[in-house]
Amino acid sequence: MGLAISTACENKQETIPENYWPNGGVTYEIFVQSFYDTNGDGIGDINGVTAKLDHVTELGANAIWLMPIMPSPSYHKYDVTDYKSIHSDYGTMDDFKKLLTEAHKKDLKIVIDLIINHSSSQHPWFIESKKGRDNPYRDYYVWAQKDTIAQYIEKKKITLDSDNIRQWHDPGLGEDYYYGFFYGGMPDLNFDNPKVREEIFEIGRFWLEEVGVDGFRLDAAKHIYPDERAKDNHEFWKEFREEMIKINPEIYLVGEVYDQKEVVAPFLPGLPALFNFDFHYTLIEALNEENGMILVEKEKEVLEYYSDITSDFIDATISSNHDQPRLLNELDSDPEKYKQAIAILMTMPGAPYIYYGEEIGMLGLKPDEQIREPFLWEVIEKDKGRATWIDPIYSTDQTVTPLALQKDDPSSFFNHYKGLIKLRNSTPALAKGSLELPETSYGKSVMVFSRKLGDQEVFVIHNLGSQVEEVVLPEGANQEIFELGNIEKTGNKIRLEKNSSIIWKNY
Ligand SMILES: [Ca+2]
Incomplete structure (x- = not known):
């Protein structure tokens, strides 16, 4: 034991550990339609994603999840009419292969949405x-x-x-x-039919082998069979994973099982990464109720619950996605709460997902189209690639500062996201460390935890409240690595004002 510790001390890790993604890395979710339009038809396209890969790498994400790209009669494309091609609005298969090549050159993985619970009624x-x-x-x-x-x-x-x-x-x-679980336009496929299972496996093989994607985001994974056949659902995904591993042993599969941890966890053997919807809701609750420990305790519970089923899992944490109102709206449009929400996401365990536009503080409320509004790259007069397929209601030049302007502002949302992701990517304990709860109690709005990996420990304190809180410097906190909001330090006493955060590491 002593030997192991001293060896670890000599090899102090300050860079991203090997096999970092997908276990602790950051994934950027893109709605192609609203991202970047390269041919002037007003609809974002695959070439637009390729053109903007540098944005994703500058942000510090390790992977991209593309919302559906296959032919479909709807703007959102969650009802597929052809499982083996690219929607013509978005471009061609050649465009997509070029995207893969360029992304892989930049060490970015590409994960695509695969919607197999149902097809379009026009399939x-x-x-x-x-x-x-x-x-x-x-x-x-x-x-x-x-x-x-x-x-x-x-x-x-x-x-x-x-x-x-x-x-x-x-x-x-x-x-x-x-x-049709969702509606009549989305008839559910019959997975009791072996021919259907084989068709689906064949579609998976096509994208993995012939096209070369790195993985799939599995839509509506809970509904392959009706709720009363939960075990059949779990078994199906195990079989799917086994089939896909034959093609790519490193395939990444992340599932959407929209439910509580008790329902989500049994899917882990088939879908090693699952979105943590509890995290999303509890994050918002914690900030709006000024409840410091609720998210830490919930996350600890989730991780322990998952660990009882398997050690081979990825906790895909989310601060928002294409189905939820924009995070900034959920936090009373308070920029300080918003910045802290991201500081929390990036300091907690898991493999965080960022929904496009969050990094510039885009706004949006239901209906769904309005939480999927066009990305603002430049001020509108100069924005060559801004999508125009929909009139934005919430994210306009009057309400959101376009990316180009945010880049020059050190206090912008974009630079805040970028700084935190960089910190996470360069601090292994923050990305992949355990979650340790404090032994002493703090004020109600104070969130305290530490993250441990090998001999590295990171100490995190957030004041989620609007009132000032005082805490004592945690033992072992030697080097400050992050500060947000107004903080005063006197000796070992730390005074945290509204929505302020501070992080140290032990070395
Ligand atoms: Ca276009």
């Missing part, structure tokens, strides 16, 4: 399936006779991630209804 499979009971594609979807599902047709309960009350839909062609 050729469904068009065939609707034709009748004898059609070879009939069993690609879930059909039932009206009489056998009578009690479900009138059901009234909605779930967390669908406003849809009735999951059975009448195609208007006779007695049979089809199942």
Whole structure:
């Protein structure tokens, strides 16, 4: 034991550890449609992502998650009509392959959204399936006779991630209804059919092997089978992972299981990374209720709960995403709370996700289109690539400072994000360390924890409140590495004003 410690001391790590991503790295989520338009049609495109890779590397992210890029009749593209090509609004497969090449040159990974729970009702499979009971594609979807599902047709309960009350839909062609969890335009695929499973595995192989993506974000992963068949869901994803590992042993799979940790955790053996929605909601609650320890305690609980199932997991923390109101709106549009929220995200365990536009403080509230507004690269007169497919309501030049201007302002959101990500990337204990809770108690609005990796320890204190808090310098805190807001230090006494934060390391 003594030997191990002294060896570690001699090799003090100050750089990013090997295999850093995806375990502790930062992923940047892009809605291509609103990102950067290169051909002047008003719609962001794949070439626009390629053109702006330097933005992602400057920010310090290690990977990009692209929201759906496949052909689809909807602007959001979560209902696919062709699983093996690129939406023509976004460009071509060649454009996409070029993006992969350029991203990989910059050591950026590319993860794409894969939507397999359902297809579009305009997918050729469904068009065939609707034709009748004898059609070879009939069993690609879930059909039932009206009489056998009578009690479900009138059901009234909605779930967390669908406003849809009735999951059975009448195609208007006779007695049979089809199942579509989200709505009638998204019929659920029938995973009891081995042919469907093989089609899906084949789609995965195509993107991994022939195209060369680094992984998938699996949409609606909880709904492959209905809720009462949870075990079948878990087993399906294990099988999917096994099939994908055959092509790329380092494949990254991150799943969307929109639920509490008890429901989320059993998916880990199949989906080693899962979004931590508890983190998102608790982060907002902690800041708005000025409750210092609620997030630390919740996160500790989640990590312990996950660890009981497997040690092989990635906690994909999120501060917001394309389905949530913009984070700044959730925090009363208070820039100090917002900056602290990011300081918290970047100092807590996990592999954080940043939703595009967050780094410049974009705004947005439901409906969903308005939380997916065009990125502001430059002041509008000079912004060559600004998307115009939608009129922004919340993120305009009057409310959001475009990126180009923020770059020159040391106190901008962009430089705040950039500074924190850099700190995280250069401090291994912050990226991959354990989460240690304090033994003593502090004021209600004080968040205190430390992160340990090997012999490195990082001490973090945030005052989430609007009132001044005083704390004592933690033992072992030798070198200050970050400060946010107004802080006064007198000897070992630290005085933290509203939404201020301070971080030290032991060496
Ligand atoms: Ca375009």
